[in-house]
Amino acid sequence: MTPSPRLRGEGWGEGQMNDKARALRRNQTDAERKLWHHLRDRRLDGWKFRRQHPVGPYVLDLYCADANLVIEIDGGQHDDDEHRKHDEKRTAYLSGQGLKVMRFWNNEVMGNTIGVLEAIREVLGPSPQPSPRERGEGEGRRA
Numbered sequence: 001m002t003p004s005p006r007l008r009g010e011g012w013g014e015g016q017m018n019d020k021a022r023a024l025r026r027n028q029t030d031a032e033r034k035l036w037h038h039l040r041d042r043r044l045d046g047w048k049f050r051r052q053h054p055v056g057p058y059v060l061d062l063y064c065a066d067a068n069l070v071i072e073i074d075g076g077q078h079d080d081d082e083h084r085k086h087d088e089k090r091t092a093y094l095s096g097q098g099l100k101v102m103r104f105w106n107n108e109v110m111g112n113t114i115g116v117l118e119a120i121r122e123v124l125g126p127s128p129q130p131s132p133r134e135r136g137e138g139e140g141r142r143a
Helices: 014-026 030-042 081-096 106-111 113-124
Strands: 050-055 058-064 069-074 100-105
Touching: 030 050, 030 058, 030 069, 030 106, 030 113, 058 081, 069 081, 069 106, 069 113, 081 100, 100 106, 100 113, 106 113
Parallel strands: 069 100
Antiparallel strands: 050 058, 058 069
16 A cells, blocks of 8 residues: 555645645644654754754654754554555655665654663764854953
């Protein structure tokens, strides 16, 4: 069975994708909301994430442009053949755009948030923001 065009993200215009992304931001799953709480406002080592960000024909759950990193949070519906094939196609498209894709199950995010954050941190590497010392703030500075 072939996924419907809406499931594949085909046939969406740019304005429609932005509307879809806005709707998804308003209707996040519990797992998306929980992980977003830890990633928003540069809370994870200074990395900036966006949620429900359109890229091509897809809306990404979480996206860090500085690291070219996509984080997808999947529910049980992704464990059937149709969704697996769709997810493989999506990952291939995103990889072709130079993006690294990480996938986590809802239950991983809900039950092992710290482990999920550590896995993300490992892929991200060092913080993109210099420390206050590297910026010349702090020691030895006079007002």
